[in-house]
Amino acid sequence: MLAPPVRCLLDTPGLILWLTGAGVSAESGIPTFRGKEGYWQVGSRNYQPEEMATWAAFQEMPEEVWAWYLYRRGICRGAEPNAAHRALAAAERRRGERFLLVTQNVDGLHLRAGNTLDRTYQIHGNIDFMRCSRECLPAPVPMPEGVDVAWGKGRPITERELQALKCPSCGALARPHVLWFDESYDEANFRFESSIDAAQRASLVVVVGTTGATSLPMHIGTIAAQRGIPMVVINPEPNPFSALVQRTGQGAFLCGTAGQWVPEIVDALPSA
Numbered sequence: 001m002l003a004p005p006v007r008c009l010l011d012t013p014g015l016i017l018w019l020t021g022a023g024v025s026a027e028s029g030i031p032t033f034r035g036k037e038g039y040w041q042v043g044s045r046n047y048q049p050e051e052m053a054t055w056a057a058f059q060e061m062p063e064e065v066w067a068w069y070l071y072r073r074g075i076c077r078g079a080e081p082n083a084a085h086r087a088l089a090a091a092e093r094r095r096g097e098r099f100l101l102v103t104q105n106v107d108g109l110h111l112r113a114g115n116t117l118d119r120t121y122q123i124h125g126n127i128d129f130m131r132c133s134r135e136c137l138p139a140p141v142p143m144p145e146g147v148d149v150a151w152g153k154g155r156p157i158t159e160r161e162l163q164a165l166k167c168p169s170c171g172a173l174a175r176p177h178v179l180w181f182d183e184s185y186d187e188a189n190f191r192f193e194s195s196i197d198a199a200q201r202a203s204l205v206v207v208v209g210t211t212g213a214t215s216l217p218m219h220i221g222t223i224a225a226q227r228g229i230p231m232v233v234i235n236p237e238p239n240p241f242s243a244l245v246q247r248t249g250q251g252a253f254l255c256g257t258a259g260q261w262v263p264e265i266v267d268a269l270p271s272a
């Protein structure tokens with residue numbers, strides 16, 4: 001049950017900025033693809049995600065990087081949006097322009113649940129999209145037909161798939177639309193400035209299932225703290241965001257999973 005002080009925080013006519021991370025997708029069965037579960041074997045060598053998810057690896061072995069992403073995409077496509085995803089889609093329908101979602105998740109589950117691209121800033125990209133490796137396209141394009149979504153680990157990429165993974169404009173090999181470890185946030189691909197702007201305008205920030213391991217989410221939390229606006233933090237254990245709430249005294253930490261708290265919070269939002 002939401003405590004009355006938390007209900008009070010939700011009672012805002014202004015913009016509510018939601019920030020979601022891997023914790024939201026965990027309940028759909030999406031692994032984090034970090035550490036041991038994320039390694040990828042090329043020849044006799046095991047590569048860690050931090051090595052595979054790089055522009056450098058794509059330059060060196062584009063087919064292997066694509067094979068890894070197609071395998072990961074197969075897992076994402078096999079998963080379904082959960083109660084937290086569905087609640088966030090309902091929140092957007094109800095609040096319209098007073099709703100904004102910034103997500104670190106690349107699995108595409110927020111869009112599949114019904115959130116719109118306009119109001120969902122996918123700051124690490126989306127595995128269901130690709131873009132030109134020479135950046136000749138104005139925006140990412142959906143993954144093409146003819147690329148199997150039931151990929152197995154260790155299956156090599158086919159010639160037909162390689163042909164499908166070409167930029168529709170210039171014919172160069174396309175790349176997964178994800179932010180890699182050796183790349184930086186930008187506005188065109190990842191809505192960096194728009195996310196900062198949203199943090200500066202929001203009346204409330206709700207942080208769900210993220211540890212703050214990457215710089216932009218923590219930046220958003222810091223802006224909220226500096227502006228003195230409340231932050232509601234949902235996570236199974238304390239994290240840097242709950243520490244911010246504790247320090248500023250603005251907001252609340254709800255210990256638990258996204259599925260436990262997000263539907264209840266969305267139900268409690270004033271609709272007008």
Ligand SMILES: [Zn+2]
Pocket residue numbers: 132133134135136137167168169170171172
């Ligand atoms: Zn191109």
